[in-house]
Structure formats: structure tokens, C-alpha cells
Amino acid sequence: MSHKSDIEIAREAQKKPIQEIGARLDIPSAHLLPYGHDKAKVSQEFINSVRDHENGKLILVTAINPTPAGEGKTTTTVGLGDGLNRIGKKAAVCIREASLGPCFGMKGGAAGGGYAQVVPMEEMNLHFTGDFHAITSAHNLLSAMIDNHIYWGNELAIDERRVVWRRVMDMNDRALRDVVTSLGGVANGFPRQTGFDITVASEVMAILCLATDLEDLQRRLGDIIVAYTRAKEPITCRDIKADGAMTVLLKDAMQPNLVQTLENNPAFVHGGPFANIAHGCNSVIATTTALKLADYVVTEAGFGADLGAEKFMNIKCRKAGLAPSVVVVVATVRAMKMNGGVAKADLGAENVEAVQAGCPNLGRHIENLKQFGVPVVVAINHFVTDTEAEVQAVKDYVAGQGSEAILCRHWAMGSEGIEDLATRVAEIADAGETNFAPLYADELSLMEKVETIAKRIYRADAVVADARIRAQLKEWEDAGYGHLPVCMAKTQYSFSTDPGERGAPTGFSVPVREVRLSAGAGFVVVICGEIMTMPGLPRVPSAEAIMLNDLGQIEGLF
Structure with missing residues (x-):
């Protein structure tokens, strides 16, 4: 059993040139815009050319409510993609890009783990192909143009007390949550209170992830409400005339990024909206393109099913005309124990009663997902400390909920450890027994x-x-x-x-x-409740342990 860190495993990956990965999805190399040897953007021209292809099956991976014990949702998404390819299916993975804030804060990285990862892990967790920088720049261009408009005579009669467009940066920085700008006299404009959110909470991020093409992107950017007049009339980004320049800044960011898993299977990594302040899903353009190129597409939605999956169904699927064929809920024995009242330090000891006491959290997610008319399977993401009795307790509980739980060992074994789940998921998807519908009608108030x-x-x-x-x-x-x-x-x-x-x-x-x-x-x-749109760093941020070693390799992303 390997106990290498995620970054050590990622570093030893036998990566293939990205053109080879593209070829597996029939993307000609002329339509891959390479960023180095191991990542590329897929051209808009190619995306347009496959729009009339038939769709593959969409598989959503979600989870129970996250605990500090970790669930491994991305790890399972990547593992399942590898597992489907292992059993002879043509499958692709769609996940979100990682934000720098959590990377240097609590999380340390978001590209899967163990032997179920997407590579290049370091670049994915840092600047990648620059999408988040582009989103940050586009967002702040609009902020600058609003203040500039007010400075040069305020022709639109914006009420400075009613500017609702804040600024963003891709870092956890609590000092910037609430700030006063334009101090220092006439030359600097009119002082007003504003603040910063984290880039992944920007409406520009949500728009990029829901837009179908550049035209749709520009229309949506134009519709952003940035302020109100004294008569409470809305002022839009289009009124400020920023939509064209913002679209130019986002032109390349709109194109999905293609990378690979450790097992050289295709993965689209694109967009990264917050799962509480925004809808927490990979971009529509990446998901819909993947569905045209692969027979099975495995995607994930942020946090637990009460947030990410609910928004995936009610926002993303509703808006993009998608329907999942099967939903996989990731659970761990450790998280069940935490839900059953066990402290993090005591998770290693066998405690079947605590597992049973924690299972109602999983049960409720299963019931909730069934309300959307989709079949549900539970993936038990295996940890070395799990005992047979504990795993059996979860399986029995889930069977009692009219669903099934399958033990997965992809973290330690890669695709070989998740064959059972891949086989079952493919069977259910192929059976096509879904009556998917969002939970509420558009017409409700x-x-x-x-x-x-x-x-x-x-x-x-x-x-x-x-x-x-x-x-x-x-x-x-x-x-x-x-x-x-x-x-x-x-x-x-x-x-x-x-x-x-x-x-x-x-x-x-x-x-x-x-x-x-x-x-x-x-x-x-x-x-x-108390939700922050600009997180802070913890007492001991991950950043303290992130550095280059003597070989010039990155340490501390995990």
C-alpha cells in the first residue's frame, strides 16, 4: 500500500502529449491550443462543429455534507472516469478549476488524490491557463469603469450609495471585505464604501460557466446590474459600455481546458464558481462539449448534495437543457462516524454504532436526489482504517433506503479499485430509466x-x-x-x-x-446565515508550507 503524498504521485505520472489525449476524443491537433505540453484549450471553432453530434450519458458525482474528515468527491469523479475507460467505455471527466484562495488557505489543492488525480497537478492548482486571472481582470475593469463614469460627470445619474458591483481577487483576504475607496481628494474621485469578494464568487465567473458561446457571454455580461439611480432604476454593464472589452478579456478563458488523468484519460477542467454564493459546477461549454465527444461524462458539483447537486439540477441542467442519467453520492465511513458524533482524533477506532448514527445524513441526500427523478448510487470512498463491519453497516443502511452502496478503492489502486462502481453506473446509465425534472417550476414566485x-x-x-x-x-x-x-x-x-x-x-x-x-x-x-463571499486564511495557512525544494520542485500542495 503506497503512502506517497498526492504531489509525489502526480510528479511520477507518465503523462502523454496533450495531442494524444485529444485524439482519443477525436479532437484534431489543429484545434488544440497548447499551453505547454500537457494542457490545451479546445477551439471554439471545433466546439461549434460538433454541436449536432449525439449526446453521451451524463453522470453527476456529489457527496454528503463535507466534514473535516474529507469525502474525496473529486477523487471519486476522476476515479470513476478512469474506471469507465478501464471497462472499455469512452469516458471523459469534467471538473472545476482550483481557486488560489483555498489552495493557500485550508485546502492545499483540488485535483483529486492518491491514484485518482488529474495532472499537471501543480499548474492546475496555481495559474493553470490563466482563466481566473482573466475573470479577475474583466470583473475589475467593470469596477474601474463604474467609478470612472461617476468621476467624469456621472451622466447616468448613478446613486453612489447604490453601487452594487464590488471588486474581486483570487485570494482569501479578510482585510478587504469592507473598504473605503477614493480617499485623498478630488483627483481620486468620490469616497465610497465597497469591498472585495474572492474571484470564484464573481458573477463574471458564474456567467462564464453558464454561457454557451461568446455571443451569449457578451449578452449576459451586458445584463449585469452594477448600480441603481436615485429613482432605483437599474444601471447595467451595457450602460457603462464595458461588455465588449470584458468579452475580449474573456475570449480565451471561454475555451475549455483539456488535461489528463494519471491513467491518461481525457479531463476537461474549466470554470470554478463557489458552490454556496454561486452554482458550484464546471462550465456548461465544457460539459456540453464533452457530451458530444464521449459516451459517458463524469462531472461533479461542489460541496454536499444539498448545495452543489441541487444547483446542478435546478440551475445548470435547467439552463443548459441537460439531464443526468445517474447520480453518485460519495460517502466515507470516517464522515459517517463524524456525523455520528465522533471527534476527528478518534476516527481510527472501529465504531459501528457511530457509523449507523451518522448514516441519516447520507439517507436524506439519497431521498432528496430521488425527488429529481434520477437513479442514485452510493460510492463508499475507502480509507485504510475502515473495518469490514463499518463498511457493511453503510451498505446495509443504503440498501434499506432502496439504493445501493459500492466500496471503491480508487485512491489506493486507481481504476482497478473502482471497476465495480463503473460497471454498475454504466448499466444504470444505459438502462436510461430517468424522469429528470428540476424541483420547482419557473413560474413560482x-x-x-x-x-x-x-x-x-x-x-x-x-x-x-x-x-x-x-x-x-x-x-x-x-x-x-x-x-x-x-x-x-x-x-x-x-x-x-x-x-x-x-x-x-x-x-x-x-x-x-x-x-x-x-x-x-x-x-x-x-x-x-453567516456566509462569507471573501473567506479569510486560517491561523496556520497552507501557504506556510508551500515552497520550492532543492530540485526546484513545488512542495506543500497536497
Whole structure:
């Protein structure tokens, strides 16, 4: 059994030239725009040329609520892609790009783990092909142009107190959450309060991930509401005349990135919206292109199924006309124990009762996903400390929920360890027994949509929103935005808005703190509880241990 770190395994990868990986999906090398030898963007021209191909089967990988014990959702997504190729299927993987903030903060990397990883791991976790830099630049160009417009006479009569477009950077920096700009006198403009969000929380990121082509991208960018006049009339990005230049900055970022797994299977890595403040899914353009080129596409949605999968179904699938053939819920024995009340330090000891006590969290996710009319399979991501009795307890519980749980050892063994899951997933996908539908109709009021998710997914008794918030939603409905889906921003650690409430809590309400209209992305963000759009670094950030070693290799990404 290997105990090498992820980065050591990634470094030993026998990578193939990216042209060979493209060839496996019938992408001619002329349509691969290489960024080095091991990554390339797929040209828009080629993407347009395959639009009339038949779609492959879409497989969503989601998970239980994340715990500090780790679930391995990306690892399972990558492993399943490798497993499907191993059993002779033509499969591709679609995952999100990693944000620098979490990389240098808590997480240390987001490209899978063990023997189920996407490479080049270091570049993917750092600057990659520059997409996030482009998104940051486009977003901040708009910020600069708004302040500049006000400075040069404010022809649009923007109310400076009602500028809603903030600035972004791809770093966790709590000092910038709330700032005052333009201090220092007349030459610097009019002082006003604003702040920074992390780049992955930018509406530009959400737009890039939902746009179908450059034309659609520019239209959506133009629709962004950036401010209001004193009469509360909305001012858009199009009014500021920034949409054209922003599209130019995003031209290359719109093209999906092709890389490979450790087993040289194709992986699209594109886009990375936050899964609580945004919809937490890989880009529509990458997913739809992959579906034209492969028979099976394995993709993931951020955090637990109460956030990422809900938004995948209600926002991404609704908007892009997609339907998943099967959903895989990743769970670990360790996470079940944590949900059953075991402290992180004690997870190594066998505790079947704690596993059983934690299983209702998994059960609720299974029930929730079935409401969308899709078949559900559970992947038990194996850890070395798991005992047979503990694994059996999860299998028995899931069988009692009318689903099945399959043990997966891809972390230690690569595709060989996930053949059982790959075989079963392919069988279910091929059977085609889905009646997929989003959870709510477009016609419901915005508040009814919020209540539907709170009650049917989180199992809350009620939504608590004061008159100001209800009036704001009503105003947006009157302005023609009532048909939009809602994007719920809440803690990922619990079904409730209290991160400490593990398991399957009941008897709680969901407090709505704020609502934001993302008119370009096409959803209304509903902020519940204490959610940060600019995270901070922890007491001991991962960055302290990230460095170059004597051989010039990167250490500390894990």
C-alpha cells in the first residue's frame, strides 16, 4: 500500500502529449491550443462543429455534507472516469478549476488524490491557463469603469450609495471585505464604501460557466446590474459600455481546458464558481462539449448534495437543457462516524454504532436526489482504517433506503479499485430509466422557490425573511426577474444554516440575510446565515508550507 503524498504521485505520472489525449476524443491537433505540453484549450471553432453530434450519458458525482474528515468527491469523479475507460467505455471527466484562495488557505489543492488525480497537478492548482486571472481582470475593469463614469460627470445619474458591483481577487483576504475607496481628494474621485469578494464568487465567473458561446457571454455580461439611480432604476454593464472589452478579456478563458488523468484519460477542467454564493459546477461549454465527444461524462458539483447537486439540477441542467442519467453520492465511513458524533482524533477506532448514527445524513441526500427523478448510487470512498463491519453497516443502511452502496478503492489502486462502481453506473446509465425534472417550476414566485428548497431539500419548517427582503424579491418580480431560479448560499457543513448541526436535523428555520440579483448569470442569490463571499486564511495557512525544494520542485500542495 503506497503512502506517497498526492504531489509525489502526480510528479511520477507518465503523462502523454496533450495531442494524444485529444485524439482519443477525436479532437484534431489543429484545434488544440497548447499551453505547454500537457494542457490545451479546445477551439471554439471545433466546439461549434460538433454541436449536432449525439449526446453521451451524463453522470453527476456529489457527496454528503463535507466534514473535516474529507469525502474525496473529486477523487471519486476522476476515479470513476478512469474506471469507465478501464471497462472499455469512452469516458471523459469534467471538473472545476482550483481557486488560489483555498489552495493557500485550508485546502492545499483540488485535483483529486492518491491514484485518482488529474495532472499537471501543480499548474492546475496555481495559474493553470490563466482563466481566473482573466475573470479577475474583466470583473475589475467593470469596477474601474463604474467609478470612472461617476468621476467624469456621472451622466447616468448613478446613486453612489447604490453601487452594487464590488471588486474581486483570487485570494482569501479578510482585510478587504469592507473598504473605503477614493480617499485623498478630488483627483481620486468620490469616497465610497465597497469591498472585495474572492474571484470564484464573481458573477463574471458564474456567467462564464453558464454561457454557451461568446455571443451569449457578451449578452449576459451586458445584463449585469452594477448600480441603481436615485429613482432605483437599474444601471447595467451595457450602460457603462464595458461588455465588449470584458468579452475580449474573456475570449480565451471561454475555451475549455483539456488535461489528463494519471491513467491518461481525457479531463476537461474549466470554470470554478463557489458552490454556496454561486452554482458550484464546471462550465456548461465544457460539459456540453464533452457530451458530444464521449459516451459517458463524469462531472461533479461542489460541496454536499444539498448545495452543489441541487444547483446542478435546478440551475445548470435547467439552463443548459441537460439531464443526468445517474447520480453518485460519495460517502466515507470516517464522515459517517463524524456525523455520528465522533471527534476527528478518534476516527481510527472501529465504531459501528457511530457509523449507523451518522448514516441519516447520507439517507436524506439519497431521498432528496430521488425527488429529481434520477437513479442514485452510493460510492463508499475507502480509507485504510475502515473495518469490514463499518463498511457493511453503510451498505446495509443504503440498501434499506432502496439504493445501493459500492466500496471503491480508487485512491489506493486507481481504476482497478473502482471497476465495480463503473460497471454498475454504466448499466444504470444505459438502462436510461430517468424522469429528470428540476424541483420547482419557473413560474413560482421567488419566495416560493426559496421555500421549496428550504423545506424539501434542507427539511426546514420555515424560511425567515424580513419585510425588506420580501419587498426586494417582489420588486425584482415586477421588473421581470421572477422566472429566474434561486441560488442558495448557506453553510456546506449542515442541512441547516448552523455549521455545527451534523446528521439530519429537523425543527429549524432558514434565516435569509440578504438577496442579490445576478441578472447576467440568470439567478437570484439568497444568502442564508453567516456566509462569507471573501473567506479569510486560517491561523496556520497552507501557504506556510508551500515552497520550492532543492530540485526546484513545488512542495506543500497536497
